[in-house]
Amino acid sequence: MASQVAAARYGKDNVRVYKVHRDESTGIQTVVEMTVRVLLEGDIETSYTKADNSVVVATDSMKNTIYILAKQVPVTPPELFGSIVGTHFIEKYKHIHAAHVDIITHRWARLTIDGKPHPHSFFRDSQETRNVQVDVTEGVGIDIKSSISGLTVLKSTNSQFWGFVRDEYTTLKETWDRIFSTDVEASWKWKRFNGLDAVKAVIPKFDEAWTAARDITLKTFAEDNSASVQNTMYKMADQILAAAPLVESVEYSLPNKHYFEVDLSWHKGLKNTGKDAEVYAPQTNPNGLIKCTVCRAGQKAKL
Numbered sequence: 297m298a299s300q301v302a303a304a305r306y307g308k309d310n311v312r313v314y315k316v317h318r319d320e321s322t323g324i325q326t327v328v329e330m331t332v333r334v335l336l337e338g339d340i341e342t343s344y345t346k347a348d349n350s351v352v353v354a355t356d357s358m359k360n361t362i363y364i365l366a367k368q369v370p371v372t373p374p375e376l377f378g379s380i381v382g383t384h385f386i387e388k389y390k391h392i393h394a395a396h397v398d399i400i401t402h403r404w405a406r407l408t409i410d411g412k413p414h415p416h417s418f419f420r421d422s423q424e425t426r427n428v429q430v431d432v433t434e435g436v437g438i439d440i441k442s443s444i445s446g447l448t449v450l451k452s453t454n455s456q457f458w459g460f461v462r463d464e465y466t467t468l469k470e471t472w473d474r475i476f477s478t479d480v481e482a483s484w485k486w487k488r489f490n491g492l493d494a495v496k497a498v499i500p501k502f503d504e505a506w507t508a509a510r511d512i513t514l515k516t517f518a519e520d521n522s523a524s525v526q527n528t529m530y531k532m533a534d535q536i537l538a539a540a541p542l543v544e545s546v547e548y549s550l551p552n553k554h555y556f557e558v559d560l561s562w563h564k565g566l567k568n569t570g571k572d573a574e575v576y577a578p579q580t581n582p583n584g585l586i587k588c589t590v591c592r593a594g595q596k597a598k599l
Protein backbone atom coordinates (compact mmCIF):
# COMPACT_ATOMS: atom_id res chain seq x y z
CA MET A 297 0.00 0.00 0.00
CA ALA A 298 1.31 3.41 -0.93
CA SER A 299 -1.09 5.15 1.40
CA GLN A 300 -2.52 5.10 4.88
CA VAL A 301 -5.44 6.73 6.64
CA ALA A 302 -4.17 9.94 8.22
CA ALA A 303 -7.41 10.90 9.94
CA ALA A 304 -10.91 9.51 9.98
CA ARG A 305 -14.17 10.17 11.74
CA TYR A 306 -17.72 9.23 10.87
CA GLY A 307 -21.18 9.35 12.34
CA LYS A 308 -24.72 10.68 11.96
CA ASP A 309 -25.50 14.26 11.08
CA ASN A 310 -28.75 16.23 11.16
CA VAL A 311 -30.45 14.02 13.73
CA ARG A 312 -33.52 16.08 14.59
CA VAL A 313 -34.77 15.61 18.14
CA TYR A 314 -37.73 17.10 19.96
CA LYS A 315 -38.36 16.55 23.65
CA VAL A 316 -41.31 17.69 25.73
CA HIS A 317 -41.41 18.06 29.48
CA ARG A 318 -44.90 17.90 30.96
CA ASP A 319 -45.40 19.32 34.43
CA GLU A 320 -48.45 17.34 35.53
CA SER A 321 -49.14 19.54 38.58
CA THR A 322 -49.36 22.82 36.63
CA GLY A 323 -50.17 21.56 33.12
CA ILE A 324 -47.25 23.62 31.81
CA GLN A 325 -45.26 21.95 29.03
CA THR A 326 -41.75 22.90 27.96
CA VAL A 327 -40.19 21.89 24.64
CA VAL A 328 -36.68 21.57 23.25
CA GLU A 329 -35.88 21.06 19.57
CA MET A 330 -32.35 20.36 18.45
CA THR A 331 -30.27 19.11 15.54
CA VAL A 332 -27.48 16.77 16.57
CA ARG A 333 -24.31 15.50 14.90
CA VAL A 334 -22.16 12.72 16.34
CA LEU A 335 -18.82 11.79 14.78
CA LEU A 336 -16.63 9.03 16.23
CA GLU A 337 -12.88 8.42 16.03
CA GLY A 338 -10.85 5.40 17.08
CA ASP A 339 -9.40 2.17 15.74
CA ILE A 340 -11.52 2.29 12.62
CA GLU A 341 -8.89 2.49 9.87
CA THR A 342 -9.49 -1.09 8.73
CA SER A 343 -13.06 -0.23 7.83
CA TYR A 344 -11.61 2.13 5.23
CA THR A 345 -8.59 0.10 4.11
CA LYS A 346 -9.72 -3.53 4.48
CA ALA A 347 -13.52 -3.36 4.21
CA ASP A 348 -13.60 -4.52 7.83
CA ASN A 349 -17.05 -3.57 9.14
CA SER A 350 -16.48 -5.35 12.45
CA VAL A 351 -15.12 -2.05 13.80
CA VAL A 352 -18.09 -0.05 12.55
CA VAL A 353 -20.80 1.08 14.94
CA ALA A 354 -23.51 1.80 12.38
CA THR A 355 -24.48 5.44 12.07
CA ASP A 356 -28.05 4.18 12.34
CA SER A 357 -27.21 2.85 15.83
CA MET A 358 -25.77 6.25 16.71
CA LYS A 359 -29.09 7.86 15.75
CA ASN A 360 -30.94 5.33 17.95
CA THR A 361 -28.54 6.07 20.82
CA ILE A 362 -29.26 9.80 20.58
CA TYR A 363 -33.02 9.17 20.87
CA ILE A 364 -32.59 6.70 23.76
CA LEU A 365 -30.32 9.03 25.73
CA ALA A 366 -32.64 11.98 25.02
CA LYS A 367 -35.42 9.92 26.63
CA GLN A 368 -33.31 8.88 29.63
CA VAL A 369 -31.37 12.03 30.59
CA PRO A 370 -31.90 15.81 30.51
CA VAL A 371 -31.32 17.39 27.08
CA THR A 372 -30.57 20.74 28.69
CA PRO A 373 -28.23 22.47 29.06
CA PRO A 374 -26.89 21.28 25.69
CA GLU A 375 -23.33 21.29 27.09
CA LEU A 376 -24.43 18.54 29.52
CA PHE A 377 -26.38 16.49 26.97
CA GLY A 378 -23.46 16.65 24.51
CA SER A 379 -21.08 15.50 27.24
CA ILE A 380 -23.38 12.60 28.19
CA VAL A 381 -23.73 11.48 24.55
CA GLY A 382 -20.00 11.74 23.83
CA THR A 383 -19.00 9.96 27.03
CA HIS A 384 -21.48 7.17 26.29
CA PHE A 385 -19.75 6.32 23.01
CA ILE A 386 -16.19 6.22 24.33
CA GLU A 387 -17.25 4.15 27.36
CA LYS A 388 -19.51 1.73 25.47
CA TYR A 389 -17.07 0.86 22.67
CA LYS A 390 -13.46 -0.06 23.59
CA HIS A 391 -12.07 0.84 20.18
CA ILE A 392 -13.72 4.28 20.05
CA HIS A 393 -11.42 6.89 21.57
CA ALA A 394 -13.08 10.20 20.76
CA ALA A 395 -16.60 11.46 20.15
CA HIS A 396 -17.46 14.82 18.64
CA VAL A 397 -21.00 15.95 19.43
CA ASP A 398 -22.43 19.10 17.85
CA ILE A 399 -25.84 20.32 18.95
CA ILE A 400 -27.89 23.16 17.48
CA THR A 401 -30.82 24.23 19.67
CA HIS A 402 -33.64 26.00 17.85
CA ARG A 403 -35.82 28.64 19.45
CA TRP A 404 -39.36 27.87 20.58
CA ALA A 405 -40.49 30.90 22.57
CA ARG A 406 -43.61 30.56 24.65
CA LEU A 407 -46.65 32.39 23.24
CA THR A 408 -48.33 35.07 25.30
CA ILE A 409 -52.11 34.90 24.87
CA ASP A 410 -54.41 37.52 26.47
CA GLY A 411 -51.35 38.72 28.40
CA LYS A 412 -50.61 35.29 29.87
CA PRO A 413 -47.86 32.78 29.06
CA HIS A 414 -49.55 29.91 27.23
CA PRO A 415 -48.97 26.47 28.80
CA HIS A 416 -48.25 24.56 25.60
CA SER A 417 -47.95 26.89 22.56
CA PHE A 418 -44.74 28.36 21.15
CA PHE A 419 -43.44 30.35 18.18
CA ARG A 420 -40.12 30.62 16.37
CA ASP A 421 -39.22 34.18 17.40
CA SER A 422 -35.82 34.21 15.67
CA GLN A 423 -33.53 32.12 13.51
CA GLU A 424 -30.95 32.55 16.28
CA THR A 425 -29.64 29.26 17.68
CA ARG A 426 -27.72 28.15 20.75
CA ASN A 427 -24.99 25.71 19.77
CA VAL A 428 -22.41 23.50 21.42
CA GLN A 429 -19.45 21.52 20.12
CA VAL A 430 -18.43 18.87 22.62
CA ASP A 431 -15.25 16.83 22.07
CA VAL A 432 -14.92 13.89 24.45
CA THR A 433 -11.48 12.26 24.22
CA GLU A 434 -10.47 9.16 26.14
CA GLY A 435 -7.66 9.89 28.59
CA VAL A 436 -7.86 13.63 27.89
CA GLY A 437 -11.22 14.99 28.97
CA ILE A 438 -14.10 17.03 27.61
CA ASP A 439 -13.59 20.19 25.56
CA ILE A 440 -16.68 22.33 25.08
CA LYS A 441 -17.27 25.32 22.85
CA SER A 442 -20.64 27.03 23.31
CA SER A 443 -22.02 29.58 20.90
CA ILE A 444 -24.74 31.92 19.74
CA SER A 445 -25.39 31.97 16.01
CA GLY A 446 -27.69 33.92 13.72
CA LEU A 447 -28.54 36.75 16.11
CA THR A 448 -29.26 39.54 13.60
CA VAL A 449 -28.96 43.11 14.91
CA LEU A 450 -28.90 46.63 13.50
CA LYS A 451 -28.25 50.07 14.95
CA SER A 452 -29.20 53.16 12.97
CA THR A 453 -26.61 55.51 14.46
CA ASN A 454 -23.67 55.64 16.93
CA SER A 455 -21.35 53.77 14.62
CA GLN A 456 -18.30 55.42 13.07
CA PHE A 457 -15.41 54.40 10.87
CA TRP A 458 -12.56 56.80 10.21
CA GLY A 459 -8.76 57.00 10.42
CA PHE A 460 -8.22 53.87 8.31
CA VAL A 461 -5.46 53.50 5.71
CA ARG A 462 -5.89 55.99 2.84
CA ASP A 463 -3.91 55.29 -0.29
CA GLU A 464 -4.30 54.90 -4.03
CA TYR A 465 -6.68 51.93 -3.46
CA THR A 466 -9.08 53.83 -1.19
CA THR A 467 -12.45 55.23 -2.20
CA LEU A 468 -14.38 54.76 1.10
CA LYS A 469 -15.19 58.04 2.82
CA GLU A 470 -14.60 58.44 6.51
CA THR A 471 -17.86 58.49 8.49
CA TRP A 472 -18.85 59.59 11.96
CA ASP A 473 -22.40 58.26 11.64
CA ARG A 474 -23.27 55.06 9.84
CA ILE A 475 -25.52 52.04 10.10
CA PHE A 476 -24.07 48.95 11.80
CA SER A 477 -25.73 45.61 11.17
CA THR A 478 -24.46 42.09 11.67
CA ASP A 479 -25.40 38.47 12.28
CA VAL A 480 -23.75 37.66 15.59
CA GLU A 481 -21.67 34.51 15.78
CA ALA A 482 -20.15 34.44 19.28
CA SER A 483 -18.50 31.45 20.91
CA TRP A 484 -16.84 30.78 24.22
CA LYS A 485 -14.46 27.92 24.89
CA TRP A 486 -14.54 26.33 28.34
CA LYS A 487 -11.46 25.25 30.27
CA ARG A 488 -11.03 21.52 29.75
CA PHE A 489 -13.19 19.27 31.96
CA ASN A 490 -11.62 16.07 33.32
CA GLY A 491 -14.75 14.10 32.57
CA LEU A 492 -18.53 13.96 32.86
CA ASP A 493 -18.52 14.48 36.64
CA ALA A 494 -16.61 17.74 36.23
CA VAL A 495 -19.25 18.92 33.73
CA LYS A 496 -22.06 17.86 36.07
CA ALA A 497 -20.46 19.83 38.91
CA VAL A 498 -21.01 23.15 37.10
CA ILE A 499 -24.33 22.63 35.29
CA PRO A 500 -25.82 26.08 36.13
CA LYS A 501 -22.73 27.82 34.71
CA PHE A 502 -23.69 26.89 31.13
CA ASP A 503 -27.02 28.75 31.06
CA GLU A 504 -25.46 31.61 33.04
CA ALA A 505 -22.66 32.00 30.48
CA TRP A 506 -25.09 31.87 27.56
CA THR A 507 -27.30 34.53 29.18
CA ALA A 508 -24.28 36.70 30.01
CA ALA A 509 -22.82 36.37 26.51
CA ARG A 510 -26.14 37.27 24.91
CA ASP A 511 -26.87 40.19 27.25
CA ILE A 512 -23.33 41.58 26.94
CA THR A 513 -23.42 41.28 23.16
CA LEU A 514 -26.75 43.12 22.87
CA LYS A 515 -26.02 45.79 25.50
CA THR A 516 -22.57 46.58 24.12
CA PHE A 517 -23.90 46.62 20.57
CA ALA A 518 -26.59 49.09 21.57
CA GLU A 519 -24.59 51.32 23.91
CA ASP A 520 -21.10 51.47 22.39
CA ASN A 521 -20.50 54.43 20.10
CA SER A 522 -18.66 52.06 17.79
CA ALA A 523 -15.28 53.08 16.38
CA SER A 524 -15.23 49.91 14.26
CA VAL A 525 -16.62 46.40 14.25
CA GLN A 526 -13.19 45.31 15.50
CA ASN A 527 -13.24 47.51 18.60
CA THR A 528 -16.88 46.80 19.51
CA MET A 529 -16.43 43.03 19.28
CA TYR A 530 -13.32 43.19 21.45
CA LYS A 531 -15.28 45.08 24.14
CA MET A 532 -17.91 42.33 24.04
CA ALA A 533 -15.40 39.49 24.35
CA ASP A 534 -13.52 41.24 27.18
CA GLN A 535 -16.71 41.49 29.27
CA ILE A 536 -17.70 37.86 28.66
CA LEU A 537 -14.29 36.68 29.92
CA ALA A 538 -14.81 38.78 33.06
CA ALA A 539 -18.32 37.37 33.59
CA ALA A 540 -17.47 33.70 33.07
CA PRO A 541 -14.39 32.54 35.00
CA LEU A 542 -14.54 28.98 33.57
CA VAL A 543 -14.27 30.32 30.04
CA GLU A 544 -10.75 30.54 28.64
CA SER A 545 -11.38 32.27 25.33
CA VAL A 546 -14.11 34.06 23.43
CA GLU A 547 -14.45 34.27 19.70
CA TYR A 548 -16.56 36.55 17.50
CA SER A 549 -17.19 36.37 13.80
CA LEU A 550 -19.20 39.33 12.55
CA PRO A 551 -20.20 40.12 8.98
CA ASN A 552 -20.40 43.87 8.36
CA LYS A 553 -23.69 44.11 6.47
CA HIS A 554 -23.31 47.35 4.57
CA TYR A 555 -26.10 49.88 3.97
CA PHE A 556 -25.20 52.30 1.19
CA GLU A 557 -26.47 55.83 0.88
CA VAL A 558 -28.45 56.49 -2.31
CA ASP A 559 -27.65 59.77 -4.05
CA LEU A 560 -31.00 61.12 -5.32
CA SER A 561 -29.76 64.63 -6.14
CA TRP A 562 -30.25 63.89 -9.85
CA HIS A 563 -34.03 63.95 -9.15
CA LYS A 564 -35.06 67.57 -8.64
CA GLY A 565 -32.10 68.07 -6.27
CA LEU A 566 -33.54 65.63 -3.67
CA LYS A 567 -31.22 65.62 -0.64
CA ASN A 568 -30.48 62.07 0.62
CA THR A 569 -26.78 62.00 1.50
CA GLY A 570 -24.74 62.80 4.61
CA LYS A 571 -26.96 64.42 7.27
CA ASP A 572 -29.97 64.23 4.92
CA ALA A 573 -29.69 60.46 4.30
CA GLU A 574 -32.89 58.59 5.12
CA VAL A 575 -33.27 56.05 2.33
CA TYR A 576 -30.45 53.52 2.08
CA ALA A 577 -29.81 50.45 -0.09
CA PRO A 578 -29.06 47.37 2.05
CA GLN A 579 -26.30 45.30 0.42
CA THR A 580 -26.17 41.52 0.41
CA ASN A 581 -22.62 41.19 -0.86
CA PRO A 582 -19.79 41.70 -0.75
CA ASN A 583 -19.71 42.13 3.02
CA GLY A 584 -16.95 42.76 5.51
CA LEU A 585 -16.11 39.83 7.78
CA ILE A 586 -14.37 40.64 11.04
CA LYS A 587 -13.15 37.94 13.43
CA CYS A 588 -11.21 37.75 16.66
CA THR A 589 -10.37 35.38 19.48
CA VAL A 590 -9.81 36.96 22.89
CA CYS A 591 -8.16 35.23 25.85
CA ARG A 592 -7.09 36.33 29.32
CA ALA A 593 -4.04 38.63 29.48
CA GLY A 594 -0.84 36.59 29.73
CA GLN A 595 -2.46 33.41 28.46
CA LYS A 596 -2.26 32.06 24.96
CA ALA A 597 -5.56 30.92 23.47
CA LYS A 598 -5.55 27.26 22.51
CA LEU A 599 -7.34 27.51 19.18
Ligand SMILES: O=c1[nH]c(=O)c2[nH]c(=O)[nH]c2[nH]1
Nearest residue numbers: 457468523524525526552584
Ligand atom coordinates in the same frame (compact mmCIF):
# COMPACT_ATOMS: atom_id res chain seq x y z
O1 LIG B 1 -15.79 48.47 11.20
C1 LIG B 1 -15.22 48.37 10.12
N1 LIG B 1 -14.04 47.69 10.05
C2 LIG B 1 -13.35 47.55 8.88
O2 LIG B 1 -12.26 46.92 8.86
C3 LIG B 1 -13.91 48.11 7.73
N2 LIG B 1 -13.50 48.18 6.43
C4 LIG B 1 -14.44 48.86 5.74
O3 LIG B 1 -14.42 49.09 4.48
N3 LIG B 1 -15.44 49.26 6.58
C5 LIG B 1 -15.12 48.81 7.82
N4 LIG B 1 -15.77 48.91 9.01
